[in-house]
Amino acid sequence: MFARIYFFLLMGCAFTYGKDVLPEKPDCGQQIVDSGMELRRVAKEGEFPWTVLLKYEGANPFKCVGSLINDRYVLTSSVCVTAKNQKVISALLGVHVLSESPYSEEYGIEKIIPHGDFKKGKKEFNHDIALIKLNTTVRFSDYIKPVCLPTKGASLVQPEGKVITTGWGKNTEGDQVTTKKVVVRRVITNEVCGEAFAKYNITITDYLLCTDSLKDYKDSTCSGDGGAPVVFKDEGTWYQEGIVSFGSTCGHDFPDGNTRVSKYIAWINEKLGQN
Numbered sequence: 001m002f003a004r005i006y007f008f009l010l011m012g013c014a015f016t017y018g019k020d021v022l023p024e025k026p027d028c029g030q031q032i033v034d035s036g037m038e039l040r041r042v043a044k045e046g047e048f049p050w051t052v053l054l055k056y057e058g059a060n061p062f063k064c065v066g067s068l069i070n071d072r073y074v075l076t077s078s079v080c081v082t083a084k085n086q087k088v089i090s091a092l093l094g095v096h097v098l099s100e101s102p103y104s105e106e107y108g109i110e111k112i113i114p115h116g117d118f119k120k121g122k123k124e125f126n127h128d129i130a131l132i133k134l135n136t137t138v139r140f141s142d143y144i145k146p147v148c149l150p151t152k153g154a155s156l157v158q159p160e161g162k163v164i165t166t167g168w169g170k171n172t173e174g175d176q177v178t179t180k181k182v183v184v185r186r187v188i189t190n191e192v193c194g195e196a197f198a199k200y201n202i203t204i205t206d207y208l209l210c211t212d213s214l215k216d217y218k219d220s221t222c223s224g225d226g227g228a229p230v231v232f233k234d235e236g237t238w239y240q241e242g243i244v245s246f247g248s249t250c251g252h253d254f255p256d257g258n259t260r261v262s263k264y265i266a267w268i269n270e271k272l273g274q275n
Contacts, residue, residue: 020272022151022265023070029148029238036233037162039217041171043180045096045103048166050147050240051180051229053092054080054132055106065167066132067229067240068093068146073272074132075149076227077243077259078118081130088112091134094143098168098178103143108135113271115264123200126207128245128259130227131271147229147240150262155209157232157241159189163211164231165244169224172251176224183219185211185256193255202257209242209260213253222250230258 022028033046052066052074063086066076074091081088094104111133118127138144150156157163165183170176193210194203204210211230213219221228221244230242242258 021070022149022269022272023146024151025148025237028146030145031238032142037164037184039184039214040182041219043096043166043182046143048164048180048182048231048238049094049143049145051095051166052076053095053098053168054088054227055090055092057087057089062098062168063224064088064226065169065224065228065244066091068138068144069149069240069268070146070272071138071140072134074134075229075240075243075261075268076130076132077128077245078114078130079120079128079245080227081112081132082114082118082120088132091132093138094141095168096143096180103141105139105144107138109133110135111275113275115267123202125202125246125257126205129243129261129264129267131268131275133275147231148237149265149268150239150241151265153262153265155241155260155262156234156239157187157209159187161187161232162214163187163242165221165225165228165242167221167225167228167244169226169228170222170250172218172220172222174222174250183221183225184214184217185219186214188212188255193257196255197257204257207260207263208245209258210255211242211258212255218251218253220250220252221247221256
């Protein structure tokens with residue numbers, strides 16, 4: 001069932017507030033269509049408008065996802081921007097269906113900022129986080145909006161709380177999807193997660209947020225979902241608390257490891273101010 005641990009990269013203008021500022025509600029985490037934590041496999045057009053599709057050089061251009069966090073920056077995983085022979089060339093915003101998204105816009109890349117302490121290729125998954133600075137200011141619309149981050153530095157999502165991941169990675173059957181998918185999972189404690197990963201010599205630290213299938217609803221992230229936002233809803237606003245980092249094979253009933261965003265708010269603010 002559990003074939004191997006891998007990074008998910010592998011296999012196959014309403015307002016502005018400046019590039020060095022993280023927005024606060026109500027200027028983030030809002031959407032024109034909101035189905036909440038309803039169990040479904042596909043997003044509606046206009047849902048989760050902060051989801052960003054990263055485009056790479058080569059014949060297989062879509063390998064990772066990110067999230068729009070203000071009008072100039074995308075948040076993603078370090079592995080999505082540091083893997084060998086994988087060059088990110090642009091960011092696609094407002095995408096719903098890969099082949100036809102009338103509200104999408106493509107932005108070039110000015111700078112890529114991986115976390116300096118990320119250890120690529122090791123069985124240690126701390127600091128799998130990166131920022132992508134776009135080459136021009138984003139024009140917000142109903143289909144392109146930023147997500148909120150837990151800017152006070154404290155995690156707001158608790159164990160057993162539901163979270164949602166969106167992207168265009170493979171589905172639970174291992175087939176490539178073309179419409180923005182929705183994966184609903186639950187947060188589990190790091191202790192439970194650590195027990196599951198112990199036999200693979202992977203340590204689950206406070207820098208990680210683990211999720212697992214719901215007890216009565218099985219769904220999972222898959223290859224191509226690396227860097228995707230893991231979000232939850234609090235008092236009508238959507239916050240990102242995770243970045244998809246590592247897991248097992250598609251369709252598994254096994255924990256996923258995600259970068260815990262609330263641990264990196266200071267790092268994000270520092271980089272926004274420097275670049």
